[in-house]
Amino acid sequence: MKKLIQGGTVVTAADTYQADVLIDGESVVAIGQKLDVTDAEVIDASGCYLFPGGIDPHTHLDMPFGGTTTADDFETGTRAAAFGGTTTIIDFCLTSKGQTLNDAIKIWHAKADHKAVIDYGFHLMIAEANDSVLQQLEQVVNEEGITSLKVFMAYKNVFQADDETLFKTLIRAKELGALVQVHAENGDVIDYLIKEALEKGNTDPIYHAHTRPPVAEGEATGRAIALTALADSQLYVVHVSCSEAVQRIAEARERGLNVYGETCPQYLTLDITSLEKPDFEGAKYVWSPPLREKWNQEVLWSALKNGILQTVGSDQCSFNFAGQKDLGKGDFTKIPNGGPLIEDRFGILYSEGAHKGRISLNQFVDITSTKSAKLFGMFPKKGTIAVGSDADIVIFNPEVTRTISATTHHMNVDYNPFEGMEVHGEVVSVLSRGTYVIRDKQFVGTAGNGRFIRRNKFKRP
Numbered sequence: 001m002k003k004l005i006q007g008g009t010v011v012t013a014a015d016t017y018q019a020d021v022l023i024d025g026e027s028v029v030a031i032g033q034k035l036d037v038t039d040a041e042v043i044d045a046s047g048c049y050l051f052p053g054g055i056d057p058h059t060h061l062d063m064p065f066g067g068t069t070t071a072d073d074f075e076t077g078t079r080a081a082a083f084g085g086t087t088t089i090i091d092f093c094l095t096s097k098g099q100t101l102n103d104a105i106k107i108w109h110a111k112a113d114h115k116a117v118i119d120y121g122f123h124l125m126i127a128e129a130n131d132s133v134l135q136q137l138e139q140v141v142n143e144e145g146i147t148s149l150k151v152f153m154a155y156k157n158v159f160q161a162d163d164e165t166l167f168k169t170l171i172r173a174k175e176l177g178a179l180v181q182v183h184a185e186n187g188d189v190i191d192y193l194i195k196e197a198l199e200k201g202n203t204d205p206i207y208h209a210h211t212r213p214p215v216a217e218g219e220a221t222g223r224a225i226a227l228t229a230l231a232d233s234q235l236y237v238v239h240v241s242c243s244e245a246v247q248r249i250a251e252a253r254e255r256g257l258n259v260y261g262e263t264c265p266q267y268l269t270l271d272i273t274s275l276e277k278p279d280f281e282g283a284k285y286v287w288s289p290p291l292r293e294k295w296n297q298e299v300l301w302s303a304l305k306n307g308i309l310q311t312v313g314s315d316q317c318s319f320n321f322a323g324q325k326d327l328g329k330g331d332f333t334k335i336p337n338g339g340p341l342i343e344d345r346f347g348i349l350y351s352e353g354a355h356k357g358r359i360s361l362n363q364f365v366d367i368t369s370t371k372s373a374k375l376f377g378m379f380p381k382k383g384t385i386a387v388g389s390d391a392d393i394v395i396f397n398p399e400v401t402r403t404i405s406a407t408t409h410h411m412n413v414d415y416n417p418f419e420g421m422e423v424h425g426e427v428v429s430v431l432s433r434g435t436y437v438i439r440d441k442q443f444v445g446t447a448g449n450g451r452f453i454r455r456n457k458f459k460r461p
């Protein structure tokens with residue numbers, strides 16, 4: 001049966017207007033004032049915004065990391081994402097040296113297919129760029145629809161790749177029409193600083209931050225940009241945390257380079273002091289790059305507002321405090337890096353961004369949905385509310401305030417880094433390709449209903 005959403009305010013990256021939205025099957029088929037439809041289920045959205053479903057461009061679900069595996073898998077993670085207003089995620093498919101890319105992708109499909117409750121795509125990690133891998137990439141991009149490739153410049157002896165690998169990946173990506181992503185921190189320098197800290201007996205969580213200084217992020221960001229310019233390619237810097245990196249991206253964009261950047265809710269709202277919490281609680285706040293001095297937050301907000309950074313990803317990478325984060329008691333290097341954010345990314349951006357006037361309502365949509373759809377080859381099927389687009393729609397009540405807590409969140413993890421934070425606005429219902437996933441704040445979705453998205457090649461937005 002068709003669905004007619006009545007009385008809501010449609011918000012896209014470009015416009016805000018009152019209209020009814022008619023859905024037939026998986027798509028939006030009409031938008032207009034007082035649509036005259038008799039054979040549709042009517043959904044009353046009076047007083048609510050209708051946002052395009054959020055697109056989270058950065059998640060790690062069911063990922064082995066730091067000697068353990070993330071607490072959320074594709075079922076719990078995508079369910080929590082839907083509760084928070086996200087209808088599409090792009091997860092990072094890991095690879096290792098010697099493994100064929102196809103084998104790695106098969107493993108990631110086995111984790112996701114039959115489990116995801118919302119749509120999903122994959123980015124592909126590049127561990128090495130030998131002739132075989134570079135040749136296999138043709139099939140990955142052209143047939144699998146995996147059109148973004150990730151190179152880690154940090155995590156020495158784990159994921160870190162060298163500059164040759166990054167440079168070759170940039171050149172191949174340009175040939176094939178893929179976007180290269182980097183985790184930009186200087187892993188060699190960090191490795192040195194870590195050894196020095198441990199030798200001095202500095203083992204508490206705060207030393208995670210002290211051994212990963214902003215200059216290590218700024219340097220790697222600048223280096224990745226320089227290699228991108230040399231390769232005449234395209235680059236997306238993930239989880240930008242500090243002014244040093246923002247400056248490099250701003251300069252690159254001013255020069256007309258094809259360079260984009262993402263930040264995350266934690267860098268916009270939390271700061272380095274959280275790592276000093278007593279009783280090892282600082283471990284809950286261990287991300288790489290680390291939380292920074294508070295003044296960086298306003299730099300990041302204005303970079304979002306001014307279009308220097310384009311997206312906000314959750315970098316969802318959840319580990320329980322008990323039994324996982326505590327692997328690093330007595331040695332901060334053993335704390336699994338990452339946190340649970342897939343559920344709160346959208347809501348925090350609305351509340352701290354649009355509600356507080358740091359970004360406009362349309363920018364909120366652009367940053368949480370539209371730009372990711374454009375950069376990652378899904379627009380206009382995803383990322384907007386328009387005739388012909390997938391009916392991925394969030395019905396959002398801006399009038400309510402609520403408090404974030406691990407006791408009420410839906411992620412499979414025993415803490416929430418934003419515990420006690422009051423946020424404005426609440427997701428009421430979520431439709432994924434025309435089907436309810438969340439209805440009146442209750443989960444009504446089905447594991448396996450999420451569809452793998454073969455994405456289009458990179459096109460400069």
Ligand SMILES: NC(=O)NCCC(=O)O
Pocket residue numbers: 060183239286287288289315317337338339
């Ligand atoms: N960011 C983080 O601390 N964990 C997830 C892995 C990564 O993105 O580097």
Ligand SMILES: [Zn+2]
Pocket residue numbers: 183238239288289
């Ligand atoms: Zn990273």
Ligand SMILES: [Zn+2]
Pocket residue numbers: 058059060315316317
């Ligand atoms: Zn990540």
